[in-house]
Amino acid sequence: MCFARPAAILCASPLIFIIDIISDGDASVKILFVSPEVPSFGETAGIATYLSEATSALHDAGHECHVLTWCDRGNRFYTSTQFKHFLHVMPIEIDDHKMVDRRLFISSMVADAVLALHRQHGFDVIEGTDWCAPLYCLLQRRNVEPSLRNCLITVFNHGTTYNISRHQKTFIPRSTFQAVNLEYQCFRLADRVICPSEAAARNLAIAQDIGTEHVEIVPEPLNLASKQISATWNPSKILWYGTVIVSKGLSQFTDLAKRFLYYHPQFHVEFLGPVQPMDMAMDEFKQKILQAFYPFCDQVSFVAGKPREISLERVGEADVLINMSPRETFCYAAAESILCGVAPVMLAGSAQSEFIPAGLRQRYCVDAGSRDISAYPIDQFFRHMEDDRQEIINHVAERTAPSRYVEAYEQLIPKAASTYVAPARIESDWAVSVLIPAYNPDRFLLETIESALNQSEMPAKIIVGNDGSSKPSSLEILREAATYRNVSVINLDWRGLAETRNRLLEACDTPLFAFVDADDLLLRDFIAVSRKYLQSNFSENVRSVQGWYEMFGSETGVRAPTVFQHFSHFVWNDLKNNHMGYTESFQELRYNSGLTRGEAEDWEFWLRYFKSGYETRVIPEVLWRYRRHPAAMSVKWSQEMSVGTARANVKILSEYLATATRSTEHIWEFIGDYLYLGEVFFRDLPAEGSFAGNGSRRVAKIQRSLAEFQRSGRAPSRKQRLALSLMRSLAKTFKK
Incomplete structure (x- = not known):
């Protein structure tokens, strides 16, 4: 198979540019990689390096590789002449006032683009990176898209937002925390999670509770010939190779590098790579690093990040590479450096420590604790490294061999075939009742009812539960509501919102129900789309689905539930109670009728729902409108409500x-x-x-x-x- 040189061609779709689309035959496997980083955008980035190496290895083995990425509309896109495979670029525009979470918006666009490409090419495998969760919406939609049901969907563990942020040790916004949960859902819903190292798999088990039965270890490929090293070793430089950032073990590197400098004062330290100060100015960050090296400040230098080939020219036998990064899942910088002849010292238990043969790790791996670093036997390092370097180089060359990657990937495909299970036999006319709890409602209730009556697929009935309303104006509105076609109002003694939901469920005699608050609005396809998702995912124990929503009134914007099912759900709730569910399951679980003082009864319920083993799906399209106004219960949140919910x-x-x-x-x-x-x-x-x-x-x-x-x-x-x-x-x- 051969490919022409890159040539930009505009596809019929207004969203996708296809670059380099010429092929001369059928490949045994068609693979689509989905990633925000490709060689054209950042050739020194780890994910971009992986894509370049992986697609080249698979292409040389006879497989057909495509890559989907995206860029801001209007920005010029530079194509790498070295990246010779199918490259699909999706230009996007993000309305920050409408969709607050950029990742969700991109993920929804990616899902549409992937489906369009899949219908055209028929991929056997779709692989997405974990970072920023680009496959999130595609995985939520999977069971309602017949074309995806026999396609293997995998997520490659390049590095999660959670793992990066926890080591950066800085306070970051809620949107980043939401990304943690988006990535978690991708891990859960993918057929397989691919980890490039045993350390990465261990970290996923701890940080994301992803079981080993769901994980395959496939080391990343590196097509770099090892250098012929000399018989004698004369080191003179301590090297940091890669992005200079706190989360990559900067303080531990500094401590250990100073130990080497005390042992060999003639050494100097070089930071080779781009500098990311994060929360301070560049000059201030560099000065802080230099101060940490006192009294060796004059022996420290910074070399700006260059393209891979140029940077590697500075790496050689005279270097001692110290890599103390705890966040890596695989480290190309470490592997490349070793193949260039450097002498490595790695963080014990890290992904890069696996580049050291198991029998030598005690010599060349060190724990991150200050006591461990201060006790590291540097004399042992210098005594043995000259004899051990070739064994380490051979180990890395074998571990990163492209042929080994291809073999592992080819074994993965039949082993991890799509886990999709066809839905159980479900009556296509499963009826839906719309349930509306109401306490002293205003005329918003009538708008809510009208939105339920205006569905493209009509509900069997609409039931309003009057929770002991006492205001004369509200009682008049409830009487008016009862005059609507197909609407009944059941009058109850006041018991609180949770018990009102229970009594509405008791009154529901249809297989499915849809809760909607008395001041919110359902969009026209709420029932049709929700029912389709619930039925398509029923065999996977999904008993509730809910969609994105658009706020209106005192707040505007599009939101989507993101924090759920992950153990962070214990401290943060994102799920709403405007959703469709399976009546029998909710009748069995019931809401907590003891919560009567405005506590978050929905949060408590959802925790019990997931504890019972049920699943949910979030439909990646806006299905209802969330009215925000000063009188809303969610706005009037008191300390008493907080304490009650916590209890x-x-x-x-x-x-x-x-x-x-x-x-x-x-x-x-x-x-x-x-x-x-x-x-x-x-x-x-x-x-x-x-x-x-x-x-x-x-x-x-x-x-x-x-x-x-x-x-x-x-x-x-x-x-x-x-x-x-x-x-x-x-x-x-x-x-x-």
């Missing part, structure tokens, strides 16, 4: 921890590290009982993080106060 939620969390059959280490890992993700939710956690083992270390980490937050001078938000109450209650539970 209800902690009961579920305590039961989960007490009955969990799998390790709960990931929860405590999250508790400790989530503090760096922008919200401080935890304090006063006990150091004994259920925190046995690493408990003291976890609590100490939390206390340090809390102290950092307090020094920042930020006041806790409403949700922070709620979650602090939750964790205090949890602490009291374990102390009893």
Whole structure:
């Protein structure tokens, strides 16, 4: 098979440019890679390097590779002449006022583009990167798209937002935390998660609770011939190779590099790569690094990042490469450096430590703790490295051989065939009842009813549950509501919103129901689309689906539920109660009728819903409108409501921890590290009982993080106060 040189051709679709579309035969497997980083955009980036190496290896083995990426509309796109495979570029425009979360918007565009390409080419495999979750919407749509049902969909673990952020140790916004959950859903819903190292698989198990049965380890390929090294070794430079950023173990690198400098004062230190200061000015960041090297400040230099080939010319036998990055899933910089003859020192247990043969790791791998670094036997390093270098080089060459990658990939395809299961036999005319809880409603209720009556697929009935309304104007509106066709109003004694939902479910005699609040509006296809998704996913234990929504009134914009099912759901809820569900399941679970003072009864319910083993799907299109106004319950949120919600939620969390059959280490890992993700939710956690083992270390980490937050001078938000109450209650539970 051969490809022509890149030539830009405009496709019939207004969204996609196709570059280099010429092929001279059928390939045994057609693979589509989906990624925000390709060689054309950033040739030094790790994901771009992977795509270049992987597509070349697969192409040389006779497979057909396509890559889908995107760029801001209007920006010029530069095509790498070295990237000779099918390259599909999707120009996009993002209306930040309509869609707040950029990742969700891109993911929805990607889903449309992937489906269009799949119908044209018929891919056997669709592989997306995990970072930024580009396949999120495609995976949510999968079971309603017949063309995807026999296609293998995988997610490659290049590096999650969670793993990167937790090591950056800076406070980041809510949108980034939402990305953590989007990536988690991609891991869960993909047929397989591909990890390039054993360390990456371990980190996923801890941080994302992804079981090993769902993971395949496929090392990334590297087509770089190793250099012929000389018989003698005369090192003179300590090398940092790659992006200079805190989350890549900068402080540990500094500590260990200074140890080498004390041992060999004639050495100098070179930072080779782009510098990312994150939360400070560039000059200030560099100066801070230099100060950390005192008294060797004059022996430290920075060399700006260059294209791969140019950077590698500076890497050679005279270098000692120190790589203490804890966030890598695979490290091309480390592999390339070793093949160029450098002497490596790696972080123990990291992905790059796997470039050291197992029998030599005790010599050339070091733990990140300050005591471990200060005790590292540098004399041993220099005594053995000259004899061990060739063995290390051979190990890396074997591990990253393109043929090995292709073999592992080809074995993966039949082994991890699509896990899609056809839906159980479901009556196509399953009826839907629209259920509307109401307490002292205003005329918004009539608009809600009219939106339910204006559906493209009509509901069997509409039931309004009057929760003891007492205002004369509201009673008049309820009487008017009862005059609408197909609408009934059941008058109840006041019991609160949760019990009103229960009684509406009891009155529902259709297989499906749709809850809608008395001031919100359903768009015309809410029932048709929701029912299609619920039925298509029924065999996967999905008993509820909900869509994106558009806010109107005092707030505007499009939102989508993102935080759910992940263990972070214990401290943050994103799911709404305007959704469609399977009546029998909700009648069995029931809402918590003890929550009568405005607590988040929906949050407590959803936690029990997932604890019971049920699944949900989020439909990636706007299906209803969320009215925001000062009188809305979600706006009038008090400290009492926060505390009450926390008490209800902690009961579920305590039961989960007490009955969990799998390790709960990931929860405590999250508790400790989530503090760096922008919200401080935890304090006063006990150091004994259920925190046995690493408990003291976890609590100490939390206390340090809390102290950092307090020094920042930020006041806790409403949700922070709620979650602090939750964790205090949890602490009291374990102390009893």
